[in-house]
Amino acid sequence: MPRVLIVEDERAIAESLEFALRRDGFEVAFAPTLRAAEAQLDSADLIVLDLMLPDGSGFDLLSRLRGSERRVPVIILTSRDEEADRVAGLEGGADDYVIKPFSPREVVARIRAVLRRAQPPRRLPASAAGRLSIDAGTRRCTYDGTPLDLTRTEFDLLHALASAPDRVFTRQQLIERIFGEGYAVTDRTIDAHIKALRRKLSAAGGDPELIETERGVGYRLRA
Numbered sequence: 001m002p003r004v005l006i007v008e009d010e011r012a013i014a015e016s017l018e019f020a021l022r023r024d025g026f027e028v029a030f031a032p033t034l035r036a037a038e039a040q041l042d043s044a045d046l047i048v049l050d051l052m053l054p055d056g057s058g059f060d061l062l063s064r065l066r067g068s069e070r071r072v073p074v075i076i077l078t079s080r081d082e083e084a085d086r087v088a089g090l091e092g093g094a095d096d097y098v099i100k101p102f103s104p105r106e107v108v109a110r111i112r113a114v115l116r117r118a119q120p121p122r123r124l125p126a127s128a129a130g131r132l133s134i135d136a137g138t139r140r141c142t143y144d145g146t147p148l149d150l151t152r153t154e155f156d157l158l159h160a161l162a163s164a165p166d167r168v169f170t171r172q173q174l175i176e177r178i179f180g181e182g183y184a185v186t187d188r189t190i191d192a193h194i195k196a197l198r199r200k201l202s203a204a205g206g207d208p209e210l211i212e213t214e215r216g217v218g219y220r221l222r223a
């Protein structure tokens with residue numbers, strides 16, 4: 001079973017998560033500090049990372065991990081009022097985030113989803129969200145067989161979201177994927193394209209809320 005490293009200094013939080021993970025058959029390791037985490041990184045299949053730790057910020061560990069060869073998935077733990085941290089976490093390479101206080105069951109479900117996505121071969125974007133079909137080769141997109149007439153940017157946006165269903169993308173990440181780095185596009189541009197996409201989805205008989213807004217963070221395509 002996968003081994004999850006919980007980097008969290010609040011004992012009660014770490015224990016509730018440990019209990020839920022063990023019940024589901026995961027192996028669990030603990031680290032109450034960044035220092036303790038360093039020693040256990042190599043054996044972890046996934047890291048649940050608190051941001052505020054006694055000897056520093058979880059962000060430091062995240063950026064070290066992302067600068068290294070090994071691509072271990074990371075889920076960050078943030079507080080409800082730390083929206084900026086969520087954005088920074090995702091942009092710093094976290095795979096997902098969980099808001100405290102959380103239900104351990106929800107975290108286990110997120111961990112499963114992230115591990116599934118991290119597995120090679122990666123799920124192909126073509127059939128994300130079930131009834132939505134996206135063909136990157138022909139750049140055609142249909143919902144239940146009804147073609148969606150998308151602009152280039154709308155197609156690229158939907159394709160990016162569908163590359164990791166259920167994952168939240170920040171607006172900046174979407175801009176980089178679609179336009180490339182350093183391109184001067186504002187967040188509002190993305191919002192406008194999302195709005196158009198939802199309208200076209202809806203016109204084809206789909207649920208416009210297939211594309212979910214994660215308030216203050218970005219967007220995700222519901223799996």
Ligand code: CA
Pocket residue numbers: 008009010050051052053
């Ligand atoms: Ca903490």
